[in-house]
Amino acid sequence: MKLGIIGLPEAGKATVFAALTGARGDSPGQSAGASDPRIATITVLDQRIDYLSDIYQPKKISQARIEYLLPSEIPSVKASKAERALWSQVRNCDALLHVVRNFPALDGAPPESEKDFRQVEEEMILNDLVVVEKRLERLELDRRRGKPPEGKEPERLGACRAILEKGIALRSDPELAEAQELRGFTLLSAKPMLIILNNQDEDETLPEWSTDPTGADRMVVRGRLEEDIAHMHPEEAEEFREAYHIAESALDRVIRRSFELLNRISFFTVGPDEVKAWPIPDGTPALEAAGAIHSDIKRGFIRAEVFHFDDLKEKGSFLECKKAGLVRLEGKDYRVKDGDIITFRFNV
Template identity: 35%
Template structure:
């Protein structure tokens, strides 16, 4: 899973990226300090893996991972090449979803490229640049498809979708707000439009707001906006995340407790990203390794088997499945089987988050 961290200059993108990946991307109080997209791989925290590793006496534990890309700050006119516009837009095309960092704190020592704090305006600036870029691409696509459709009537349906998209873009709205049917979604996904990518807004708030649970005035308007747009929203404090990143695991727990927080911003960011992209994890465990595998919600058992190896999907016979909750409660696989908690599932079984699986296949 690839997520791109975007936002206007100096909203906290690189600070957040450094904190959650420990990758050390340069962070400075001026625009464009991140010129190439810095990439960091983050292990997805999953306490179920720790329990299974101990239960099966596994030699190693392999969590699933997320790739974060810290993408250069954007300014007005990016779609026309302003600032690092063209690079910024091309980098966004490479990711599956966007984490849009929005500044919701005041600090006279950190300049804002627009002169003052206004999250909704900042979102509008970036959205507009994505929309304008998509509009330019779709206008070219329209001209080409109209010519081809004169001799190929099978393209008329495609032409209709393109026209609908252009109308929405011309009204200043992102493609992700259009209600497509399943067939149309496949076509539109292949267009790889910027404004069609799912967005998770990360409101970067002050340490005081996190600790005292203050009602940040900027968050109220942001919450209303996100509800209308059907996107995700989390609050995060870049400063606190930076401090957490420097601590050992046991120190992190103590630090979070002192702040009255149940989990770090990274944990919440990952959970929200999974929800946004419709992802779940299934688990495999044995003496050699315990491992988490990320798949889409709705995948059937053979597809999940193919995540491990394509031969397993081709030669799928059945899956032996027990939920992590049941396995953990019973204590081990032998007892789980004795209690009738291990099920045999066929090709039509839809995988669930936390399924502990043994795939049976023949090649």
């Protein structure tokens, strides 16, 4: 899972990035050069892993991980071709975190969070429209040369153009945004988005907007405050979180929303060698979940031995779950559920 952090200059993207990375005691990822993105790989702490590790006492523990990418400043669509290429830094991300300033500017000007959000949204839409129109022009040229396009690509692109020309993000049509024919174009406005309102220290509230954003949720992060807290001693940090009514770190809140945004769940593999969490899309069949571990397991798939974490916690052991009839064998079409503990039987 990789999420790109975008937003206008002075929105506090670097501050939010530092708050996220600092919450685990990590240092923010460094870029190779001024025009390169900064990437941080963050551990997803899951208390279920701790419980499983106590039972199985494995040699290795592997939590799920998420990458957060902070690109160079996002340019305007009116910028030069080279500058616009900076958008490519987030094109391969699975989703976007759009940081929006909701605190006074350095000159004292009040925030205009909705206006700022719309500005970046429009730039993404215009960039997508350029990509779509260029591809449609190429398809039309091929058709004139006697090479008619195959499949639904022209139809899908035409539908995209109709939406984009209205100034609407493609994520407004989830089925179209996720269409197989469009994946290679990595269209920006088709990506799932979480809007992070970067508030002042004392401000816990979402600002009122005249129109709800299309297909995107909003949350508040007090970036500067939470960056400071992330670098405090645990006891001092706890006092500040209590004083400012912060029940959990910005990182944990953003991770949870990131999983929701990408519709991800986690299943587990357990044993004396390793206990590991595997994040996958909700609804993934057992055959594809096996492939997430290794292609050989998918290729030689026979059955999946499945029981659930909640049942293990209630019964106390695998043997007690088995005695209670809670361990079962599932086929390749079984839809994996969050908290499933799976052993794949395979033969290659």
